[in-house]
Amino acid sequence: MSNTEAVPAEVLCENGTLREAIELLDPREVLLGGVRAMTVRRTLPQRRRSLIGAWCFLDHYGPDDVEATGGMKVPRHPHTGLQTASWLFTGEIEHRDSAGFHALVRPGELNLMTAGRGISHSEFSTPGTTVLHGAQLWIALPDASRAVEPGLQHYRPEPAVGEGWELRVFLGGLAGRSSPVRTHTPLVGAEILLEPGTRLELALDPAFEHGVLLDAGDLGLDGLQVAADHLAYLPTGRTGVVLEAGQRAVRALLIGGEPLGEQIVMWWNFVGRSHEEVAAYRAAWQAEIGAEAPVPGTAGAYDDGAPVPRFGTFPAGEPAPLPAPALPNVRMRPRG
Numbered sequence: 236m237s238n239t240e241a242v243p244a245e246v247l248c249e250n251g252t253l254r255e256a257i258e259l260l261d262p263r264e265v266l267l268g269g270v271r272a273m274t275v276r277r278t279l280p281q282r283r284r285s286l287i288g289a290w291c292f293l294d295h296y297g298p299d300d301v302e303a304t305g306g307m308k309v310p311r312h313p314h315t316g317l318q319t320a321s322w323l324f325t326g327e328i329e330h331r332d333s334a335g336f337h338a339l340v341r342p343g344e345l346n347l348m349t350a351g352r353g354i355s356h357s358e359f360s361t362p363g364t365t366v367l368h369g370a371q372l373w374i375a376l377p378d379a380s381r382a383v384e385p386g387l388q389h390y391r392p393e394p395a396v397g398e399g400w401e402l403r404v405f406l407g408g409l410a411g412r413s414s415p416v417r418t419h420t421p422l423v424g425a426e427i428l429l430e431p432g433t434r435l436e437l438a439l440d441p442a443f444e445h446g447v448l449l450d451a452g453d454l455g456l457d458g459l460q461v462a463a464d465h466l467a468y469l470p471t472g473r474t475g476v477v478l479e480a481g482q483r484a485v486r487a488l489l490i491g492g493e494p495l496g497e498q499i500v501m502w503w504n505f506v507g508r509s510h511e512e513v514a515a516y517r518a519a520w521q522a523e524i525g526a527e528a529p530v531p532g533t534a535g536a537y538d539d540g541a542p543v544p545r546f547g548t549f550p551a552g553e554p555a556p557l558p559a560p561a562l563p564n565v566r567m568r569p570r571g
Contacts, residue, residue, distance in 0.1 A: 288492020
């Protein structure tokens with residue numbers, strides 16, 4: 236794996252003019268807990284780029300041999316100030332949350348969970364899953380919406396199909412297709428499949444910045460070769476992009492959106508706006524699961540008006556919740 240996190244690449248358009256630089260963001264490997272942990276490849280956030288639109292986090296995993304790793308085993312844990320987008324290529328994940336939703340995440344189906352002021356949920360690969368392969372993405376909620384009610388939306392997009400290509404739009408609009416799923420900032424998200432040798436030209440919203448994650452295959456992006464598991468960043472101002480598959484078929488994810496225009500503090504599973512705010516979320520979670528002393532002065536509600544318990548309740552008999560790690564020794568600074 237390269238030590239370089241972002242490599243700008245100057246690319247010429249077909250008419251010979253210089254196109255804006257494309258950044259190639261390298262993945263870094265992260266273990267999701269335990270000795271037999273499942274490894275994920277993380278391309279957002281990075282030191283040089285924290286956001287693409289409001290997209291603030293991208294983990295890409297698999298194909299993962301569940302028999303060897305145990306698959307996904309993530310007990311109840313909290314979130315604030317974000318939406319989580321789960322998109323699978325292979326396998327199945329059981330989702331349960333404190334807003335009362337119990338759902339299965341399947342290939343080609345979007346589960347978008349809104350944390351808002353606070354939610355907790357668990358994610359476990361199902362017993363029948365032998366191979367797990369997909370992506371987990373987070374969307375930062377804008378300041379005006381980050382205290383909304385928690386909830387879950389489910390959507391199975393019908394594919395747009397052309398000669399040698401297939402495209403599923405799960406958020407926003409692209410290639411004449413649109414998703415009814417509600418977001419709180421203008422966004423786009425889609426899965427793209429290209430057969431070998433296929434060329435696909437897509438019109439883009441110039442107000443958006445975009446990212447293209449290559450899952451598999453040989454992909455040329457406006458003539459630039461993208462390595463597997465890398466995320467190519469495209470800045471605002473672009474009206475289109477050309478994707479070309481080489482000898483191997485391509486599967487990629489395209490994400491994008493209007494720049495958030497806000498700075499965020501993201502730590503562990505929380506998105507906030509200051510060190511103090513995130514520390515307060517941690518204290519609330521630890522108190523609510525009985526790991527630390529109760530937060531003083533929170534008989535019925537927290538200072539921001541969120542109810543107690545902020546992160547809701549879970550049915551009895553579920554695995555023990557995940558305690559939060561210790562706060563960093565340095566002050567967390569907003570990024571964006």
